[in-house]
Amino acid sequence: MNFESLANELLLDIFEYFNAIQLLHTFHDLNIRFNKLIYLYLQSYPLDFRSISKQDFDNICQKNLPLITNQIISIHLSNDDDTPEQPNLFFSYGFHFQQFTKLQSLSLYYIRSTDLINNIIHDCPYLIYLKISKCNFDDHMEKAQICVNNIWNLTKLKYCYLDIPFCNNFHIPLSTIISLSLENLSIANDLFNINDLICLFQHTPNLQNLNLRIEDTSYNEQFPFIISLLSKLKISFKGSLDTLKNLLQNMPTLSELIIETDGIYIDGYQWEQIIINYLYKLNVFRLLMFYKIDVEKNINDEIDQLLESFQTKFWLHDHQWFVRCDSNTEYGFIYLYTLPYGFKKFYNLASDMSKSTCSIDKKYHISNYVNSLSLDYFLLRFASQFPLQFSNINHLELSFPFDDVIWSILSKFDRLISIELVSIIHPDESDRPITHLRLLLNRAINLYSITMDYLIMSQLSLVQIINKSIRRLDLIANDGHFYGLECISLIQSFLGDQCEVLLINIENRSIVLDLVEKMPNLRALTFQCQDDQWGDSNESLLIEDEFIQWLKHRLPSNCLVVRDESELSAIRLWIR
Template identity: 35%
Template sequence: MTNLEHLPNEVFYELFEYFNVIELIHAFRNLNSRFNKLLFTGFRSYRLDLRSISKTNFNLVCTQYLPGIIDQVCLLCLSNECETPQLYRHLLNFNLTVDEFTHLHALLLHRIDSANVLLEITSDCFYLPHLTHLKITKCKFTSEYAPKELLNNIWHLNSLTDCTLDMTFEQSLRFSGLSMISKTMKYLSIKCHTFSSMELSHLFSLTPHLQHLSINIGETADIKSQYIIPAPLLTRLNLHFGGTLSTLTKILRSTPNLRHLKLETESINLNGNQWQQLLTEYVSKIETFRFLIRVLSLKSDHVEEHLDEFFQTFQTSFWLDEHQWYVRCDLPQQSGKIFILYTLPYCSKSTHVVYQNRWSKTTLPQLDRSNCFDQISDVFYKRCKLNSSLPTNCYPNIHRLTLSLPHDRNFWTIIPQLDSLTSLKVIEKKEDDRSEYQLKTLVARTRRLNTLNIDALLFLRLLRMNSHHASVRQLELLPYHSKKNRYLNATQCAFLADSSFGQQCEVLLVYIKTRTIILDLIRKMCNLRALHIHCQDDHADADLVEWLKNSLPDTCSIARCRSGPIQIWIQ
């Protein structure tokens, strides 16, 4: 301890940034007066991530820790997802609102499916002078509010430079109805909304200092008269594009200083020479061009000969020498005449489906092919036969895997290691004796697996094989093919609770027959902190909620997610 205290304050401040708030204060509070001063006076960069916090620790943070550090929190993450249901309402119960985090630089709002709540939070953000980053993800709303009010709030934030919006409204977003101009926004990503060229033009007028943009464009009609105002500061553009070539040309014409373009499309089919002409004419300063294109082959006969001719246009000096832009072209076995053309390294962040190729070629040199799929983190594996066009060991960094069982014998050749896997979703369309053996092997070969999404009856079969895994903390037991036995009975749930998986489980989603099973699960599963229940004797009224409130301790928070599961946040 004496040697540790010789370190300068700056070293401790850097060290503190690697701890979450609970760990940091638990570890260093009250060791001596110097550490208390470092924690509660000097350190100004607390990162408060409440997305996976237990209710006990949440209460501890709100009552004992936040009063002393609330003006030192630089990042705040809030979520109403399964691990922390109704979190924001509980924050309000402690008289804590977002505007009290006066030093806040970044705010993440995840799975908050109430436009009322988001409108309230973004209104509080008006009083946060240092807020530069706002991220709203996976939020779905009914018709509580028109999205215009929420967008106006966001565009009203005076210091906001970086904004991500991933939210779905019952009413469509309409940027053309906004009038607030952001003088600070430089980085903007908008998902779950498809822009027309007219709306894009209006977006450019609302964000004149925009440098990086990621959006969806879709325009079925070729609106030749529609002019898109220039965005001269835009240097990076990520497009999910479903429009015409004329619309794409207008977009490129409006971004003369574009240097980095990423494109995913199913509507544009240009060969290498045509792409060269388009880029050279409209975005001559381009440095990187990444794309994933799924299109219909133009010729109905002799598809492979046509693809050979098409592929040769990407083997010119422009592609290989001037820019070192390498492409791969695949004709999947079951796709008919749909072919897939993409740059390497593979650039898409969407779920990657492993498929069998009937024809495939790449311009990438052999020596550079080992890491061309390193960025793929989300994979859906169905079935695949080995051939020369599908390299082995090409998915080294998978974090999320969706797998159909029983899998074919080539799975471990194509995906030989799963060291980075944290989430596994298993689909078994009909019961097969091979499935549980393959699943047991797969689970045993993962080291960091945290979440298992699986048919409930298949999971029970896995338990009977004495399978275990030390790191799994979240179980989502769903009735994928169990039509007759949709709900688990008391005996099955007791078997689950007594297993090693049940004893270490912290978050559980399950379908059960009777409400009394809920009490048994909470009593037996000692580490359980969040429970999501679909109950057969629940009739979607307040009866079950009231029964649970009367049956469980007051420290448990109980709510219904609209017409969905009962959510219980356990003390």
């Protein structure tokens, strides 16, 4: 039996092991039947252009995409270091989003032009899902207002995720358009006060799921109306207890409350009354509370009183909501959280003591929700004394060297996608730490990216790494530069040989040519160079960029070469 004779159902099952890019590259236009099956697949899975090679991107845009624009329901576009200038290149092929008549889901990453984002959204009137992540609104309030209004004006939009980094006191403007369709909204990196929240609900009256940050220092701030449809609320809250009460008492339909509080003390008795009096339908409650007590107080007595308030029948029997309290006895920092820990990041400010209302069942000490962890010396020391375990870590920031405690903290490494190593060693140290690191890397079978400085990389190049999933090396950490011999060592290493995306500081421009020519799998390169003076210059960008021209004359003609708009000292190549 040959492959083409398999039933359609079996072929579709097999297709699930591929992404859309791989399917188009491998099977599209082989025959009419395969094309129809691919179209069926594209009705459920996105066309994800992140981490694609330039050659594959060019081929799909030239050969496949013009034939299937009316079949695509979901697209991801990105302008990060893996795929520099991808959105502009996409439009250079003559595409506009009005062609994608069935497009329902759109995800944009690292786009740095508000005008471009506005144009894209304007051409996608039928979106149901929109994600704008790590993009830039140019700190231009008028353009940002137009963009937000365009989003709220999408009549079918139900899901919206906005993760936009802001600076210089710039913040996301509130919509002046009313959206009756938007039901799920998540806004990261921006702060809302109660008045902002009132305006948000007035212009988004059908919200059912909301995730944002609230900071309101006013007292007794009244919320003027009942929010009758909201069932899930995830907030980071900084303000007064009265303001929080006034907010929650107007959300009687909440079934899920996930809340982080900063600088506010709310004991178990107070939470019990809030939940009983206002949140009648609450089934899921996750709490993370941080505050600092007066150093003159006895921190042990303070913690005992706090934990006692969470040991009533309501907490221990009716709901079985247990809590744990970690503290730093020297500075009076206290972290109290429900068990198991229910947030994506784990916080620990050099805690040296821990107590809990649940001391028997180990399952409550396993933190399945945490996917990003900063594992420094203090947390390693803390975890060696108190039970703590993480099983679903995607991103790990790790102080190097580390000891054997790590194996008990991280029970599995198969979910680990990226790791950032923070060096605290001298190059004369024993090779034992690098042996620990080698073992970790070889166990992380799905690890894609490593961020480290040139000292750690120079040590890793001397040991045997067998992990074939590592494809991205970020070596721009600290101020060190790679010189000729160090680059040769990188090129000849196992990690260098399989590296597809490289970020690096180099001594001189000729090294770029060696990296491009001698690293066989390299498809994207971002670098800073000591003999490039452009990034430090105040000259107009209209002046010819000598370094860029030098590169274009020496690199393959299909290699895209651009200077980073937000960091002029960095140059980005999309090679092959």
